[in-house]
Amino acid sequence: MLATALALLAIVFSVYQGRSESLGGISLRSPVFVPLHEVVVRVWVVGLDGDARPDAGALVRVGLYSATTDKGGVARLTVPAGRYSTYVKSGDGRLLPLTTSLQVDRNITLDVRFKLARLSPERIRLETGSGSTTIKLYISSEEEGRMFISYPHIAALTSKGTPVIISRGGDEYSYFFQQVSRWPLEIVLQVEQEIALVEPQNTYVPLLVVWWEISA
Numbered sequence: 001m002l003a004t005a006l007a008l009l010a011i012v013f014s015v016y017q018g019r020s021e022s023l024g025g026i027s028l029r030s031p032v033f034v035p036l037h038e039v040v041v042r043v044w045v046v047g048l049d050g051d052a053r054p055d056a057g058a059l060v061r062v063g064l065y066s067a068t069t070d071k072g073g074v075a076r077l078t079v080p081a082g083r084y085s086t087y088v089k090s091g092d093g094r095l096l097p098l099t100t101s102l103q104v105d106r107n108i109t110l111d112v113r114f115k116l117a118r119l120s121p122e123r124i125r126l127e128t129g130s131g132s133t134t135i136k137l138y139i140s141s142e143e144e145g146r147m148f149i150s151y152p153h154i155a156a157l158t159s160k161g162t163p164v165i166i167s168r169g170g171d172e173y174s175y176f177f178q179q180v181s182r183w184p185l186e187i188v189l190q191v192e193q194e195i196a197l198v199e200p201q202n203t204y205v206p207l208l209v210v211w212w213e214i215s216a
Contacts, residue, residue: 034080038107041067041075043088045095046115048172048206055114057091062102081105088112088212094175096148098210106216113211116173117143118204122184126195128159133195135166137205140184145211148176152187155202159194166191173206 039062043055054073060066063084067075069091081104088110089097095114102110119139127134137152151174154166166189168174187205 034082036078036080037104039077039079039102039104040107040109041069041077041088041112042109043069043073043075043090043112044114045090045092046113048116048118052113055091055112058112059087059089061085061087062104079104086110090114094150094173095208096176096179096210098146098212100212102214109215111213111215113209115143115145115209115211117141117207117209119149119207120204121200124198124200124203126198128194128196131192131194133191133193135189135191135195135198137187137189137203138184139187139205141180141207143207143209145209147180148208148210149178149180149185149187150174150176150206150208152189152205153203154189155199156195157197157199159196161196164193164195169206176206176208 041060043058043060044052045055046052054069054071056069056071056073058069058073058075060069060075060077062077062079063082065077065079067077069075084102084104086100086102087097098112119141121137121139123138125136127136135154141147151168152166153169153172156164156166158164
């Protein structure tokens with residue numbers, strides 16, 4: 001009994017001293033402490049009017065850690081050092097999220113901007129048949145970042161002179177769904193109406209540009 005007690009005391013003492021030591025076939029190692037760092041995420045939405053607003057209620061995930069942005073568009077997380085898959089989803093559910101990899105080896109700030117814009121067509125082609133029309137829009141952009149488009153907003157006149165709006169967005173844009181990797185881009189739509197004219201000044205394709213920057 002006394003020998004057992006002395007052995008346990010020796011084990012406790014070894015752990016306390018923080019050494020790696022073998023006692024009676026048992027290998028002891030000091031615990032490894034991983035430093036913690038703060039990740040500050042600031043999220044903005046730039047509207048079609050060009051104004052930047054804090055994105056309140058955006059979901060931020062860094063690995064298994066998550067938070068939502070406050071009224072100022074800011075979320076704060078404390079995570080161990082390491083590399084993490086990072087996901088930032090705007091409070092506007094129509095916008096596609098940012099997904100990227102984040103190396104956390106110090107306190108860092110991640111700035112994310114979801115920018116909305118209208119792309120006016122550079123060229124429009126109509127192919128009208130009996131009771132239907134194929135509309136082809138040719139668009140391009142000089143924006144930089146990860147880019148996505150939504151359904152076009154088309155102002156047109158039918159063959160009978162009736163004005164029509166062809167769109168899926170209740171307030172100028174709908175859900176973004178297609179990533180664009182290069183320009184120019186041709187968009188083809190089939191409309192079950194005979195379209196005589198598309199008004200270029202009131203026709204556009206909504207563009208989402210996701211931009212981000214990491215700083216210390």
